[in-house]
Amino acid sequence: MKNPIWRILLALALLAAITYGFSGFQAAERGNELKLWFFDVGQGDSILLDTADHHQILIDGGWGSKVLSELSKALPINDKEIDLVISTHNDADHLGGINEVLKHYKVDRIWLNGAKHSTKMYEKFIALIAKKKIPTTVVTAGKTVKFGDLEGIAISPLTSFAGIMPQNQNDGSIVTFWQYGSSTILLTADAEAPLETQLVARGLVRQVDILKVAHHGSKNGSSEDFLRAVKAKIAVIQVGKNNRYGHPAPSVMTRLKKLLPKILRTDTDGTIRFDIWLDRYSYQTGV
Numbered sequence: 001m002k003n004p005i006w007r008i009l010l011a012l013a014l015l016a017a018i019t020y021g022f023s024g025f026q027a028a029e030r031g032n033e034l035k036l037w038f039f040d041v042g043q044g045d046s047i048l049l050d051t052a053d054h055h056q057i058l059i060d061g062g063w064g065s066k067v068l069s070e071l072s073k074a075l076p077i078n079d080k081e082i083d084l085v086i087s088t089h090n091d092a093d094h095l096g097g098i099n100e101v102l103k104h105y106k107v108d109r110i111w112l113n114g115a116k117h118s119t120k121m122y123e124k125f126i127a128l129i130a131k132k133k134i135p136t137t138v139v140t141a142g143k144t145v146k147f148g149d150l151e152g153i154a155i156s157p158l159t160s161f162a163g164i165m166p167q168n169q170n171d172g173s174i175v176t177f178w179q180y181g182s183s184t185i186l187l188t189a190d191a192e193a194p195l196e197t198q199l200v201a202r203g204l205v206r207q208v209d210i211l212k213v214a215h216h217g218s219k220n221g222s223s224e225d226f227l228r229a230v231k232a233k234i235a236v237i238q239v240g241k242n243n244r245y246g247h248p249a250p251s252v253m254t255r256l257k258k259l260l261p262k263i264l265r266t267d268t269d270g271t272i273r274f275d276i277w278l279d280r281y282s283y284q285t286g287v
């Protein structure tokens, strides 16, 4: 075409066709399954629950901006809204990526543990919440959330961390239990053995299908009593290749292998996605 305006219009029409075609294809492909993503964000945690009717819950964001490319793989190109972000605690390998998400996505609400931290990253998090006027809930055990057939409950922290500067930020970890049909999921954030012991003693830990291993497989977590109570069918460790903390600890790997039948890890398996129907689930690695 000689007229450049027509060329531009044609290019725009093609772009729209590709964009809508792509998101339409994703929507058509989608059944009624819940998608549970364990993103490979290097050393850190970032987990997405994506329901069939397009509600999203993001639990932690890893350290940097890797979460953004992972989210763009997981969600349709035109979906820039997340219903709920759960910031399990304020350490950098969980919080840093949340700040990136707050800049690029519309986040409807945030669960946080209310603890303070001395880092610039934490100050930025609080400033972004204020700037974007995002409603927040300071969470303690018993707080629930429901999107269709997906139900979640926080089982930790057992006491409020509101306004507290904890010696160990991990002690305030928001631990969540999820149920979708017959499948159950436990996401332990960076809980350590003393917290695990309290949760088991109070009868808050039950058998689950999928366990996010506590604290990247640190030697401070995944006690034998806790693993025996959870009896997970599949354990997922979110951990970076050759990380400087030596995660996961060899002693924890030995315990996990002894007590649980299947272990996946993001440093060797890459991003892991579970497709969960009301009566069954399957998973894929290297997604």
Ligand SMILES: [Zn+2]
Residues within 6 Å of the ligand: 044, 045, 091, 093, 094, 190, 215, 216
């Ligand atoms: Zn961590």
